[in-house]
Amino acid sequence: MKKTVVLEEYAKQRSKRIGALKKYGITALFLLPYLIAFIVFFVLPLFYGIYISLTNFQYGKPGVETFNSFLWFKMIFDKSVMPGVFNSFWLSFTHTLIFSVIMVPIAIILPLSLAILVNQKPPAFKLFRALIYMPSIVPLTAAGTIFTLLFMSKSQHGVLAEFFGIDIQWFIDNWFSFDLFGQEIEIAYAWIPIFFMCLWGGWGGNFIILSAGLQNVPKHLYEAADIDGCSPMRKIMNVTVPGIKPQLVLCLFTTILGYLGLYGQNYVLSSGGPSIAAIASMPAGGKTSTIMYFIQDIVANNLTFKSSLYGLGAAASLVYALFAGVISGIQMYLTREKKTGTKISEAYNKWHEIR
Amino acid sequence: MKLLKKGFIKVTSLLMIVSLMLGLIGCGNDNNDDNKNNGGTDSIVDDLPRDENGEFVADYLEGVQLNVWSVIGNPDQKILLELIKEFNKEYAGMIEIKVTSVGHYDYYNSLDSTYANDYGNFPDVCIMHNEKNIEYALKGYFYSLDDLITTVGVGIDFDNAYDNIEKTTIHEGKHYGIPVDAHGYLTQIRQDIIKKNGLGFENNTRFIPNDYDEYQTLLEGLRALADTGELWVRNINLDEDHSWYQLKNGNSKLDAAAVVTTDNFYPAFFHSQESDNLTALYVNGGSLLDANGDVSFHKNAGMTQYVTDLVDRYNADLYGDAGNKEAAFPTGQIVMFSEGPWMVANTYDIWWNNNQLSTAGKLGVTEEDASDPVYANPYAVARPYYMAADGAPTETASKWYGNGHVITLTKKITSMQKAAAALIFAEWLTQGQNEDGNYNLIDWCKSGHVPAWKNVYESDAYKEAESKSITLQAMGDPEQIIALESSQYATTLISGLTTAVGNVSAQLLSVDGCTVDKAKQTMNEIAASTQEALNLLKLGIK
C-alpha cells in the first residue's frame, strides 16, 4: 500500500538533504583545488615512492621493475647483505643525529635571547631586527660561495687563512675521533664550516616567530612578577618562556625537521666531506655526509647510483621519514598540555580536617 | 575519540583509493617504447627505397632531420660547428643536422633524465666520450652498428681504425660506436726556465723527462734553486715585462711586480687527476678489471709505485695547486702542468709563443733571448713520457692513456633512412674528404686531437697539418694511445681510481701527512669499496 508520509516531516528531510548537499558543494568548491594539489603532488608520489622502494626500479625504464622482496630494506638494516651500504647509511645517520643534537638547541636559544634583547626596545631596535633576519634570506648558492671563500686553504687564498693565518686544511683534516658503541667515528674539521653556515643563517624564521610571540605576553604579568619579588632570571623562566610556549613548540618542530634533513650546507661546502676510504664509492661515503645527502647522492647527484639503485634511495628516504615522524611525535607528546591532578586538594582536605 | 578513529580509517582509505587509481594513470602513460632494452636493431623499419638489385635509388634520402647532442665544449666546439655547417651545406636537402651542445658537466645527467621522462626530446645521434660508450649502450640507449653499416652500405671499415682506440666501442664483438679521435692529457713545459737554469738533459738540450728519475731530478733541481732564490724566472704574458729576474729578495725588480716569490713558486702543478692516473695504470700494464670482472687497479705494481711516489718522492712542496694554472704558468709560478690538448691547440700556443719574445730590445727581451729558439718560443708541449715505472712491460712502456670522442646511433632512430643519414654523417666526418682531397677529420684534429683512423693518420695532409701544430707533434702516433677498456661500469671504476689517488694526495696536504704503507692501505680499501659498489650495481640491475 502506498507509503504515506507526513508532509512536514518530508519537507524537513528534503531541506536537510539540500542543505547538506549545498554545504558539501561549497566545501568542495573551497577545498578541492588545495586537496587535488595535495594528493597529486604529495600523497601520490609518496605511494609511488613506497612502490619503488619495494622493487629494483630502473630510473631509465619505468614499468620494467620487479618486486625484490625488501632487498633494499634488508640492505639498510642487515649488515651482512652489503656492509658498505650499511656502514655508510648508519654513519651518516649518526652524523645527522650528533649535528642536530648540537644545532637544535642553539637554533632555538640564540634567536630566543636575541628576541628578548630586541624586545627591550633599545634605540634603533627596528634596524637590528632587520639586520638579524637578513642572513637567513641569503640563498644557498650565495651563502655557499661566501663560506667556501672563508674556509679555503692557504694556497687557495681563503680569507681566514690569509687574514687570520688559520692554516687548517678545513676540508681534509680530522678534528678528533671518538668511538660510539665500538664503532670509530671521526669528526672532520669540515663540520666547523658547516656549523658556522648553519649558525649564520639557519634560524631567521625562529627569530621572527619568537619576537612576535614575545610581544603578546601580557604586560601585567611582568608587573605581578615584579611585585612578587622575582629576580630577572626567574622572571624569564616563569613569565616569558611559558608566555611564548606555543611559538616555542612550533619553532622546535620546524627546527628539528630542518636539521634532521640537513643537505644544502654540506653539499655546497664540502660535498660530503673528505671521503672515508672504506666506503669511498658507496653513496655518501664521506665524513660530513648526512641522511639527506645519502638519499640525494642516490636519487640526484650520482648518475650510476641513480639509474640502478633508485629503490635504495626511496627506501632510505622512507626510513628517514619514519624516524623524523617518530622524533616529532615524541616532541609533540612531551610539549602537550599537562592534565591537572587532584593531589593537592586531597592534602588540603586532610589538613582541613586536622584543624 | 571513537568517532575520530572511525573517521580516521574512512578518510585514509578514501585517500588511498583515489591516489592508487591516479597512480596507475600516472605511471601508466609513460611512453615506454618496447625496443628500449636490447641492442637489437629489429625495431628499425626498412623504408629505404631500393631499385631492383638492392642498390639505392639516387636521391634515396631527402629531408631527413637528425637531432644531434654533442658533449664538446669550448674552445673546440667552434670547429665542430663549422664542420657540421659544411656537412649540411654538402647534403643540403637530403640530411639536415641540428646540433645541441650540452657541456660535459651535465651531458650524461640530461641524457638519463630525457631518456627516462622526456623521451620525445631524446637525441638521434650522440657525439660523446668513448669511455662511456659501452656503459650507456648496455643501458639500452644505442644500436649495435656492424650489421647496420652493411645494410646501409656506408664506407666505414672498422679494421682501418686503430684497435687500441676502437676497443672501447666493442662489447661482445659488436661495435656500439664509431670512434672519431683520441686525446690524452699533455704536459705543458716552460722549457726556457729549464734551459736558463741549466736543468735540461743531455747537457741542457732536451727538456722533456723520459722517465721517473729524470722527472724527479728536474723537479728537485727547480725546487732547490727556488728555495735558495737563485731561480731565474720571467713573465711571458703578452705585453708584460719579459726580462729575467731571480727570486732572491732584495732584487729591486722583485718587489715591483712581485708576482713570483719563493713561497708561491711550485715546480709542477698537481697531476690532472683522471688521465694521468689511467696513463700510470695502463703504461705499467695494469687494468681496471681483471679477467673475471673484479676490480684490479690496486694490484698493479706500477700503479702502486705511482701512488707511493706521490708520497715519498714527489712530496707536497714539489707540487702545488698554484691557483689557476692558466694564470700561474706564463708568470713563471709553475713550470709544468698538464691540460687537455684542445686547450693547448686553441689557446695557449698562439699566446705564449708570440713574436714579442723573439723581437729583441723591446719589453726586456735581450738579443740572446730573441735569437735562441728555446727562449723565443718558451712554451713546449709533451706526452707524459715519465709515467712508466722501471718494471713496466715493454710493449706498453712507451704508451699513454687517452680518451676520445665517438659517434653513436640512439634507439630513437626508427627509420632506416635516419640510420643511413646518421652513418653517412659519421662516415663523412671520419673518412670523408673535402674537395681538395684531405680528410675532414684533419680539420677537427687541428684543434688538438689525434685521428682514430689509420688512413687519415697516414695521409700526407695530416703529416702537413702535424708539422704546423706542436700539439699534434707532441701527441704523436695514435698507435701509442691506449683507450679505456670497454666495461659496463666505466664511471664507477674511473671514479674509484680517481678517489684513491685523490685521497692519497689529500692526505699529503693534511697535517699528519701520509706514509707509503698508509697510501697502499688507502688504495686497497678504496679498491675494495669500489668492488663492493660493483656488486651493488650488479645486484640492482638484476
Add this chain to the structure above:
Amino acid sequence: MARNKITLEQYIGFRKKKEFGEKRKINVGKIVSFTFLLLFCIVWLSPFIIMFFGSLRGYSDTMLYPKELFYPHSGYTLENYEMLLLGKLPEGIGQVNTVQDYKIGTWFMNSCFSAIGGTLLYLLVASMAAYAFTFIDFKYRNVLFAIIVASMVIPGAATSVGNQSMVYSMGLNRSLLALIIPGLGGVYGMYLIKTFFESIPKDLIESAKMDGYSNFKIFYKIVLPLGKTVLFVQGLFGFMGGWNDLIWPQMLYGAKDTDLWTLQVGMAYIINNSKTSNLIGSALAGGVICLLPVLVMYIIAQDKIIEGMSSSGIKG
C-alpha cells in the same frame, strides 16, 4: 608648526620637576641590549661585506694579491658583473669549457615569474582551504586536517621521484608551471593561515551570514581583508622559498633547456664552473646578484612582517 599651548599649572609643574631633578632611571636593560646587539650585528654581517667587496675584485687580483680584499690592488672593477650579465669574458681566462652562454635576463624573469606567480596562486588556494577548514565544519574536517598536518613530517626526498615522474607525465616540465603547480600542496603556509583565521571572532562571520552573505562574499569581503597581515607574511615566506629554491628546479630542468632555468640554477651553474677554474670573483658576484632582489623585497616588507606577526598573535 603650531606651538603647543600649555596651562600655567602645567608650566609650574614642569619647573618643579626640573628642580626636584627627577632621577632619570637609566634603563640598564636597554643599554646592555643595545651594545650586545650592535656587536652581534657587526660580526654577523661581516660575510656580507666580504662577499660584496670580493665581487668587486678583478680576476687577476684575486689570484695574485689575495691579501688586499677591501682595497684591491688594481682598484675596483665591475669585471665580474660584466662577465655574468653581458657574458664578456675577462681577457685573462681562456674559454673555460662553458657551453651555455649566460642568459641572466631570462633566468631573472623566470625566477620572478615562478616566485611571485607561485606565491600568489598558493596564497589563494591555501587561504581558500584554510577558510574551509576554519569556518565550514564538514563531516571529517578535523581528521582530514590532522592527516595533512601529519604529512609535514615526511621529507621532500621521499616524494621527489614521484613528483618528478608526475610532472613529466603531465608534460609540465616544458614550462615554468612545473615550479608553481607542485608547490600548491604546501602544508606549512596553510597551517599558518588557519591558525590566524581562527583568531578572527566567529560572531563576525555569523553576523555576515545573517545579512545573507554567501560563503564566497564572506571569504572575499571579510576574511581576506582581515587576514591581510598573515597573507602578507606567508606571501613573503612563499616568495623567499620560491626564489631561493635550488634543488627542485635543478632536478626538473636538465642542462639543455637553459631558458627555463631560474636564477638560482643559473648561478649554481656559474659558481660551479667558476669554482673549478677558481674565478672566485664571479662566484661572489653571482651570489650578490641572486641576493639583491630578495634583499630589496625584504627591506620593504620587514616591519610589516613583524607588526603583522605580532598583532595577529600567530599562535603556532
Add this chain to the structure above:
Amino acid sequence: MINTDNKAVDGGMEMPTKEAAKILKESGYKISNSEVDAFVSLKDINKIYPNGVQAVYDFNIDISKNDFIVLVGPSGCGKSTTLRMIAGLEDITSGYLYIDKVLSNYTSSKDRDISMVFQNYALYPQMTVFDNIAFPLRARKFRRPMEANVSKAYNQAVDVIEHRKEELTEARQNAKDKALNFGTAVEYVATKLKICDGAAKILCKAKTTDVESIRRIAKIKIEEEKAKLTSKGYSIDKEYRLTKNGEIQYHYVKMSNEEIRSRVFEAAEILDLGPYLDRRPKELSGGQMQRVALGRAIVRNAKLFLMDEPLSNLDAKLRVQMRSEIVRIHEQIGATTIYVTHDQTEAMTMATKIVVMSKGWVQQIGTPGEIYRNPKNIFVATFIGSPAMNIFDAEYDNGRLVFNNGYEIPLPDETISRHNSYYEAKIKDLKRMLSTPDFKKMHALKLLDKHLFGGEKAFDVSSISDDLDEILGITADIECASDVKSAVELIRAESRTDRKALLKLREPLLTFEKIPSSDIGTLHNAQVFSKEEIVVDNTLYYHKPKKKKKNTKLNINLNSTDIEFVNNLYEVANGLLAKCESALVGRHPIRVGVRPEDIVLNSEFEGNKTEKFVTTANIVELLGSELLVHSEFAGSDIIAKISTNVLIKPHTDVELAFNKDKLLIFDESCGDRI
C-alpha cells in the same frame, strides 16, 4: 632581599654630602623621617608623564596601620597612577613616599614588602592555583633564625616515640590506607602530630618501632651536630635556635616546603579555594580567579595591600558578595589596604577613609560618613551617594535663598554667618594670593601676552607704552623689578620693537617658585567646578589626545620664553575675588544641593522642613523599601527618596519639602561648600 634588621636613620638631619653617603651606606639605604609617624605617608607626590601630561598634583595623605583607604574618582583622575607609584611600578616625579616610616621613593617594588591585586588578576596561566599562590613565597628569601635542624627533628621524634606511640601508628595506618605516596604521607603525619617535617620523615622511615634503636641514632646525630656547631662558635638555645654570644643569629633562607604548604592552605581556607587548588586559572570562573589573586596577596602578609579595581570585571551579584568578603578578610588579617575603584558604593561600604580625586587633584580625604554628610565641594557631593545629590541654581539674597521659580527658603542665622565668614575668608585669602610676587608676575604677563600673541610681528613703542608703565608699576616692589626696568628701558630706546625684545622683557616674569600647592588647588577647582565651566582649551588638561601617538614628547622647549599660556591664574584669581566681593554685598547666584533622602513628603516629615511645593511625579521607581520619585523643580529635575508606606502613583501631583538642616549651599564660582 629586605634587610629589615638595621635601624633606619632619621632623614631630617643636615650633614655634609660626603658624610651623608657613608651614613646612607651603613643604614642600608633606609631613611626614615622623624615627623612622619603614620604607617604610610605620601608627601606632595606629583606625577608628570614624559609627554607633559600631569597625572597627579600634590597628593598628600597619612595612612595609619590596618586602615582601609579607598581612592575613588571618575576614570582618568590619577587614582590608579598613584597606586602604581606606591607599588613602584611608576616613577614618582616629585614628592616623598614613606612606607613603614622608610623613604622608599626609589626602592624597587620587590623590596617594598607590598602585595598587589591587579584589575585583570594577573595570574600565571601555566601554573596551578597552588603554585600561583605559593609563587611569592618561593620567589624570595626570608629572614629566619638559624636552627639546628637535625637535633630538633631527632628530639621531637624521640619524644613522639616515647609518649605518643599509638597516635603515630594510627596516623601511619591512615596514610597507608589512603595510599598516599611517601611525600604526602610524611606531610600528613607531620600535620597530624604537629611535628616538623624532619621528625615525621625519621618516624615514617624507621621500620622498627622500638624506642631503643631510634634513641641511639638520635644521640649520635645530635652529638655530631652539636660538635660541628660549637666549633663554629654557635650555641643552641632551648628552641634549637643558634645563638652567638647572646643574640640569635638570623640568615636569609628560602622558605621550607612545609611552611609554604601551611601558609598557602591557610590562605586557601580563608578564601575557601580548597577544591580548586589543582586547577589552572583558565578553568576557573571570574570570582574564583579574583579570590586566587587575593590569596596570592594575602599569603605573604605583606605590610601593605594594594588593590587596583579588583571587582570591576565581576557581575553585579558577585561584586556585592566579594565586597563583603574583602572586608571580612581585611578585618581578619588587619593589613593596611589601599583600594582603588571608580564605583562610589564600593568606597562607601568598604573604606575606613575615602580619598576623592578628580583630574589629578585630591578633592577631599575623610571617613565615609564625613564625606557623605559634609562634602568639601560640589564635585565630591555629586560624586558620592547614589542616586546623586540634586543641584539647584538659586540666588542668595541676604539670608534668603530665592529659586528661579520664586520659591524662597529663609536661612538660619548660623548659615548666613557661615556664608559671610566663608566669603570674607575667601576674599582675604585671594587678596593674600594676589599680593604674592608670583601673582604679580602673572598679572604683568597678562598685560604683555595681550600684545605678544596678538599676531603682529612688530609694535611701535607708543601703543604699548602705557602697558609698559603698568608692568613697571606692578613689578616695582618684587625682586625681579631691576631686570624688568632694564628691559623696558631697552624697548623704550627705539621707536619700534620686535617680538625678541618683548620676549627679553618676559623672561624675568616667568619664574614662579613659591606658589603653595593649595593655592593652585583652589584656582584649579575654580576653573573646573564653577558653573560656567570656563571653556578651557582642555587639550592639555589630563586627557589623552586620541589621534596623537601615545608617547610623543610634548614638543615645548621649556627654557624658551616664547610659551603661550592657555589660562592665566592671576585672571582666574581676580575673577574669583570680584565674584566673592559681589557675593558679600547683594544678591548673588548660588547653587543649592539636596540629597534625595532629604527631600521629604510634606505630610510625612515633622522635622525642621522648608516651605512645601507641589511638583508632578513623572517616574516612580520602587526600590525595595524606598520609592525614587523623579520630578522637576525650579528648572532642574530632582529625585526624591521616600519610604514606601505612602504609595505615589506616577504622573500625580505631590507635595514635597526640603529638610532644612540638611541643605547644602555651594559657592557658584568655585564649587566650594559654604
